[in-house]
Amino acid sequence: MNRFNLQPRFKDSPHFKDFWTKGNGKQLIRFSGAEVSFKDFEKFSPYFYHIDEAGDQVVKDIYLTKNFTRHQEKLKATFVTEFLKVMKFPKVQKNCFYKHKKFLTGWIMTY
Numbered sequence: 001m002n003r004f005n006l007q008p009r010f011k012d013s014p015h016f017k018d019f020w021t022k023g024n025g026k027q028l029i030r031f032s033g034a035e036v037s038f039k040d041f042e043k044f045s046p047y048f049y050h051i052d053e054a055g056d057q058v059v060k061d062i063y064l065t066k067n068f069t070r071h072q073e074k075l076k077a078t079f080v081t082e083f084l085k086v087m088k089f090p091k092v093q094k095n096c097f098y099k100h101k102k103f104l105t106g107w108i109m110t111y
Contacts, residue, residue: 006045008038 010016019025020036029036061070 006040006041011038028062 020029025036028034
């Protein structure tokens with residue numbers, strides 16, 4: 001990973017503070033339980049340029065070439081069961097996944 005000299009340019013701006021204290025960022029913190037701070041900014045800032053190549057390819061191959069709504073519904077309908085068919089999980093992990101399937105399905109359906 002390349003080393004960049006990034007600075008948190010917007011950390012003192014109103015829109016940034018509102019995002020993390022009032023907006024979606026506040027909800028994300030509550031949902032994830034993450035601790036948000038600038039304490040380790042330099043350590044993690046190189047990930048700003050890190051990309052999800054597999055995710056980008058899905059967007060290019062599917063979302064940009066096919067009907068978005070239809071594809072999204074297909075993903076919602078098949079994600080949980082197809083995911084388990086493809087991945088090789090130990091039985092204990094599969095049981096845990098199935099136990100939480102209702103929660104996961106509900107969470108996926110909201111996005």
